[in-house]
Amino acid sequence: MGIFMVDMAQDILGPCELVDAVAETKLCLPDAVQIMTPCSYGNGWLGVKDWGKFALALYDKEKLDGVRVYLDAEKVKNYPHLYQWFMRQGGVETGEVILEIMKAERVIFSWQKVRIKLPPKEKGPVSICPSCGEAHPASDGKLCPRCSGQDDYYQVINGRIT
Ligand SMILES: [Zn+2]
Known part of the structure; x- marks a missing residue:
């Protein structure tokens, strides 16, 4: 799912020389960003928020204009197994969730244009x-x-010990 999200953000952002990223959860999404972009936690181009939100942003490091893609709870309702997993309702069948993710691709995401506020x-x-x-x-x-x-x-x- 993270791969679809980064791919979608890259397409909407368009060609951009220097891209930075922010993942809004520590789980899963940072890996997708690190696999698909030059941004890593270690080189400082990937910020990680511990918000537990399935969302990420890619942005132009110089202009600070970016695209934020997030898993849209309303859209996920059309995929019952995925919805059950997303809402942590328990009794999840992982195989069914994966099938629904592969079927949905980008349909379950929404996006917005954002301006990044840099931390001090x-x-x-x-x-x-x-x-x-x-x-x-x-x-x-x-x-x-x-x-x-x-x-x-x-x-x-x-x-x-020295
Ligand atoms: Zn100390």
Whole structure:
């Protein structure tokens, strides 16, 4: 489905030298963008929002004009298995969902022209965290995001090995 969405956005956007992309979910869509365009999460040309929305935008990096394609819930109603999956209603038969996606192609999407609002640049000065001694963006405050408890994803098992 992501492949159909990127293909559709590319067709509507037309030829464009420098394209950037935004995916509005962490699942699936970023891969479709990375397979079909030069935009990757790592090179910074692909932004990823954790909104859980099946939508993406491709845009001209210089003019900031773009096309946003999204899975249209009204249109998906015509495909009962796909609708059941999309609405997370459970009891989904994956094979039927895939058949409906292949049959529908672009019919289940809608699109809109968008103007991209760029986020502020994140490259500021760096501080050393007084708790862990590691460098982090100074804009986070004195402590790094982990030591301040904002975002803690690991527990240290064996201390510091150098
Ligand atoms: Zn720290």
